[in-house]
Structure formats: structure tokens, C-alpha cells
Amino acid sequence: MTSQPDTTRLPVGILALLSACNFVIGMGAFVVIGMVPLLASDLDVSTAAAGGAMTAYALAYAVLSPILVSVTGRIGRRRVIAAGMTVFALGALLSALAPNVTVLYIARALAAAGAGVVTPVGAAVVMALAAPAAQGKAISAFYFGLTLSQVIGVPAGGWIAYTFGWRMAFWMVLALAILSAILIWVRVPAGLRFTPVSLSDLGRALKDGLIMGAVLFTATFLGAIYILFTYLAPLLEQTMGFGRDGITLVLLVFGAGAVVGNLLGGFLTDRLGSVASLVLLCLGQIILMPVFSGLPLAPWMVLVLAFVWSAFGWSFMAPQQVRLMQLAPNLAGVVLALNAAAIYVGTASGSALGGLVQTVGDLTWLGAAAGIAALGALGHLLWSHRAANLRAARQSNFQSAGTKL
Secondary structure, three states: OOOOOOOOOOOHHHHHHHHHHHHHHHHHHHHHHHHHHHHHHHHOOOHHHHHHHHHHHHHHHHHHHHHHHHHOOOOOHHHHHHHHHHHHHHHHHHHHHOOOHHHHHHHHHHHHHHHHHHHHHHHHHHHHHOOHHHHHHHHHHHHHHHHHHHHHHHHHHHHHHHHHOHHHHHHHHHHHHHHHHHHHHHHOOOOOOOOOOOHHHHHHHHHOHHHHHHHHHHHHHHHHHHHHHOOHHHHHHHHHOOOHHHHHHHHHHHHHHHHHHHHHHHHHHHHHOHHHHHHHHHHHHHHHHHHHHHOOOOHHHHHHHHHHHHHHHHOOHHHHHHHHHHHOHHHHHHHHHHHHHHHHHHHHHHHHHHHHHHHHOOHHHHHHHHHHHHHHHHHHHHHHHHHHHHHHHHHHHHHHHHHHO
16 A cells, blocks of 8 residues: 655654665765775776776666666665665675675676665655755755765775775675665655656656756766866875875865755755755856865865865755756656766766866866866756746646637
8 A cells, every 4th residue: 555655744763764874875885985905906906997896886876776766666665775775785795705806896886786776766755755845954864874974984984994904894884784774674664655657757757858958967067076076185195295194184174064065955955946056056166166276275275175165066966856856756766866877977977077187287277177167067057947947938838828728
């Protein structure tokens, strides 16, 4: 029997649990970044090949997430999320046991398949249960776990990898994933179903230029950021003379900014609306990122810059998710899955563009290049918003004409 969710109040326990699942997924997804040298040494491969474990995860997520969310659209949400966490756990298990880099790639793809179900389906559940006026704060709270994983989970995983071996880091992710799956099954009510989605819904979304234009804004916005962020450490080393401790401090401050930004995004969305919030965040990136091309600066100024830049960047998720849900409420699960895929498209494309910029110029060009890309993202947003308004106007005129007839 299908339950009717109470949209007047979001159960705090469910929200906290889903946010915790996001923490585990964020930790498992990005823990590789802190262990690349260890992977390369132990598996006897190049650093680039070891880093390919992150690429394998990103590509698998981008391809599989929309398909799996569509295929499981008519299944109860508790079963889908618990199954996704279980698959994610299996990916962590296989990673911990991987005898070579090929098996590690397969394991990472398996983990991405599980994560690609949990995060978008969890977001859809949160949005469906939250009252309309509180959707911004609700989705921010949901993604707080992912943000927190960047501040605590990933550094902790890296410390464990260097202290006890990289396999132990995956064993820890496995334990947390199993615990999360059990808690989902025990604590989330059975029978939670919302508007079901299918592969035909995925096809509809992919063919809808308006929806895909809005989704791909995620890739352009984050792509601009990752042009710079991917190479922030070597940039700080070259321009500021920072070593391990200095770079670590900047990244910790960046993480603190991410936490603040995640909360700020929900606040802005509920106060200004999704589109106005996104315009403001784009303007922030356009102004802030070119400053990095002006390094060196006083160390305290770099810390402030990193904090504010991170806050503006991590404020993005809540208004974009709300915007997509408002644009296509009947395709929520599929659209959120496509948006999750677009995150990884943006990450990969931004990193690639940053590498290209360095071949043409040098590291100091990255801030300016990122700012120009952010300007392009703003143009993308305004075009997409105008297209949505034009469609809404046409539909309104058509309905008015039908009423008169």
C-alpha cells in the first residue's frame, strides 16, 4: 500500500539519517584523493593510473545514476536506498580486497552505482516530505552530510590510509556503509512512494531541452570552480611558497567555508528564491576566483579568500536542486539523478580545462580562466531561466485560449 507523505513537517530523524548516508558516500567517494601515492606504490602503477580510481567512480556515477534511478522508480524508497547503500558497501569491500588496479576500478564503479541511487533518491524523499516553504533548508540539511565528509571524513580516511594502510580506509567505509544500510531499513518507514519514474521518464527528460539546459548548469557552474580548485595546492605552493602545513590549513578553512555555504544556500533559497540565489552565487565566483591570479597576497587574506570562495561555491546545491524540482516536479527522481551526474561531468571537465590552461600559460592563469568560465555559467543560467519563462508563458496563453473556446 502506498503511503501519503506528510508534507507539513519533515521528520528530523529521517533527515539526519539520510544526511549521515551522504556523509558515508562522500567519504567513500573522495577518500581516494588522499591515498593516490599509496595506491600507486602498493599496486605498482603510475600516479596517474592510481588517480584513475577517482575517474572510474565519476564516469560510472554519471552514466549509471540516471538509469538506475529510472529502473527502480516504482520500488519503495526504503528498499531502494537500503539496496544502494548495500551495493556501495560491496564496492568498498571489493576495493579493500583489490589485488590490482583493474579490480580497483571495477570496485569503484560498483560503489558509484550504489551511491548514484542513494543520493538522488534521498534528495527526492527529502523534497517530497518537506513543506514547500522549508525545502531550501531541508535540502541543505540533506547535503550537509556530504559537506561534512569533505571536512572530516576525507581527511580522516587519508590519515587512516597513511597510518594503517590504504585498505584499512576502505574497511572503515565498508563498516559505516553497512551500518547505514541497516539503519535505513530499521528507521525509514516502509511504503514510501512518490511519483514513480521509469526509463521512459528518463527518455523524456533527456529529450527536453529546457530540463537538460537547467541540469547542465550544474556542470558549467562546478566546471568553472574545478578549473581552479583541482590545482589549488600547486598554485599555493608556487605563488605563496606554502608547504604541507600551509596547504592543509587552507584546505581546512575551505572545508569550514563549505559547511557555512551549505547552510547559507538553504537560507538564500528560502529568502530570495532559487534563481536569484544562483545569480548571486555566480557573481560571487566571477569576482572571487580571478583574485587567485593575483597571488601572492598576505597569508591571512588567502585564508579569508578561500573561506568566502568556498562558501559561495557550496551554497550552490540547495537552490539548484529546488529549481530543478520546481521545473519538473513529476520527474523529480530522474532529474535529480541527472543533476548528480552533472556534478561529476563538471568536476571532470573543469579539471581537464584547468590542465589545458596550464599548457597554454601557467598556474597563475587559472583564477582568471575560472572567472571567465563562471561568467559563462551565469549566461547559461540566465538563458535557461528565460527559456523556462517563455515556456510557462506559452502554456498559460494556450490554457487561456482553451478556456475562452
